[in-house]
Amino acid sequence: MAARPDLLQRLAVQTDGRAQTQLYRRLRTVTRAEGPFVESNGKRLLVFCSNDYLGLAQDPRLIAAWKQAADSSGVGSGSAHLICGHRREHAELEEVLAEWTGRERALLFSTGYMANLGVMQALLQRGELCVQDKLNHACLLDGAQLAGAVLKRYPHTDVESAERQLRSHDETCALLATDGVFSMDGDIAPLRELAALCARENATLMVDDAHGLGVLGDDGAGSVMEAGLSEREVPVLMATLGKALGCSGAFVAGPTALIEGLIQFARTYIYTTAMPPALAAATRCAVTLARTENWRREKLQVLIRRFRHGAEQLGLPLMPSRTAIQPLLLGDAQAALDASRILEAQGLLAVAIRPPTVPQGQARLRITLSAAHEEAHIDRLLDALASLRLAGAPV
Numbered sequence: 001m002a003a004r005p006d007l008l009q010r011l012a013v014q015t016d017g018r019a020q021t022q023l024y025r026r027l028r029t030v031t032r033a034e035g036p037f038v039e040s041n042g043k044r045l046l047v048f049c050s051n052d053y054l055g056l057a058q059d060p061r062l063i064a065a066w067k068q069a070a071d072s073s074g075v076g077s078g079s080a081h082l083i084c085g086h087r088r089e090h091a092e093l094e095e096v097l098a099e100w101t102g103r104e105r106a107l108l109f110s111t112g113y114m115a116n117l118g119v120m121q122a123l124l125q126r127g128e129l130c131v132q133d134k135l136n137h138a139c140l141l142d143g144a145q146l147a148g149a150v151l152k153r154y155p156h157t158d159v160e161s162a163e164r165q166l167r168s169h170d171e172t173c174a175l176l177a178t179d180g181v182f183s184m185d186g187d188i189a190p191l192r193e194l195a196a197l198c199a200r201e202n203a204t205l206m207v208d209d210a211h212g213l214g215v216l217g218d219d220g221a222g223s224v225m226e227a228g229l230s231e232r233e234v235p236v237l238m239a240t241l242g243k244a245l246g247c248s249g250a251f252v253a254g255p256t257a258l259i260e261g262l263i264q265f266a267r268t269y270i271y272t273t274a275m276p277p278a279l280a281a282a283t284r285c286a287v288t289l290a291r292t293e294n295w296r297r298e299k300l301q302v303l304i305r306r307f308r309h310g311a312e313q314l315g316l317p318l319m320p321s322r323t324a325i326q327p328l329l330l331g332d333a334q335a336a337l338d339a340s341r342i343l344e345a346q347g348l349l350a351v352a353i354r355p356p357t358v359p360q361g362q363a364r365l366r367i368t369l370s371a372a373h374e375e376a377h378i379d380r381l382l383d384a385l386a387s388l389r390l391a392g393a394p395v
């Protein structure tokens with residue numbers, strides 16, 4: 001028999017190694033979800049870690065749209081978009097998303113992860129330049145690697161470093177990709193400066209607005225629209241449907257040339273089953289509500305202000321964010337785990353985010369707020385955080 005090492009054995013050793021540290025990841029099963037509450041392990045918990053920023057995930061109108069479409073179109077789409085899976089519900093949702101984001105066309109993907117991999121792999125060829133913020137989401141980094149691009153990561157929001165990186169390879173095609181709202185920090189990319197830089201350097205700007213869509217901009221059209229940037233300035237806009245819209249999936253919006261190119265070359269679009277048509281129908285309903293029910297964004301802002309004010313008074317380690325993502329930076333992984341456990345004992349769910357999801361020494365409670373919360377919920381969170389202090393936790 002060959003002396004080849006066994007892959008599963010090696011994985012088990014790596015997994016054991018992680019169990020020795022404070023970085024082991026564990027699944028939690030939620031048995032019921034009800035507004036901002038979930039039930040898990042027989043306990044009712046008030047959630048402060050969901051991305052359902054506008055509180056739409058359980059809206060009865062979305063559920064009705066889903067049911068109605070399932071009655072007429074069934075559950076699965078049956079195939080990839082390019083075979084026979086592209087239904088009327090998908091086409092209608094794409095039109096609405098393009099209009100909302102002020103782009104010529106939009107194209108649905110089954111997840112945000114697949115959208116980012118597909119865009120990078122379609123746009124970039126081996127050896128071409130991909131410049132990215134160091135704190136970009138994992139799937140943007142993976143996308144550049146999948147494409148075989150030369151990946152340069154600039155320090156967080158440092159436009160001058162991004163400029164140097166673009167200039168260091170000024171003869172190859174270049175894509176500069178950034179999160180619009182950073183998923184673990186909640187701050188917003190310097191989009192106008194990055195757009196000006198890309199215009200000067202003839203690079204293409206891509207914005208992943210997973211956490212900005214629905215939350216930022218007058219009718220929730222996201223960070224790019226809030227910054228007043230056109231399709232010419234940000235030709236590649238990607239956003240997800242599983243966060244503020246309360247559904248699942250993603251889309252890329254931009255000029256027809258981009259969308260037609262993705263249909264030809266984005267492998268994560270071509271070789272996968274189209275999302276269920278009922279999901280597209282529910283998402284279209286979510287877009288209408290997100291655009292028209294301004295009270296959701298207004299309420300969210302009131303809750304954000306209330307939380308930040310209270311947290312400042314308690315001297316908690318807030319980060320500079322005006323979005324629904326309001327992390328408390330604790331540093332040590334064990335400290336973040338302890339804080340999360342103490343909160344859970346008081347009926348609150350805010351999970352600890354540890355390396356490698358965030359840089360070493362920057363473990364945190366990634367607290368997120370939602371229009372589904374009430375002011376009394378924020379006060380309950382603040383009381384619990386104050387009790388952490390009393391318990392001697394390093395918050």
Ligand SMILES: Cc1ncc(COP(=O)(O)O)c(C=O)c1O
Nearest residue numbers: 111112113137183208210240249
């Ligand atoms: C910034 C960002 N981009 C992309 C994704 C991936 O989206 P999806 O969950 O739809 O795969 C996420 C998180 O899920 C994200 O935070």
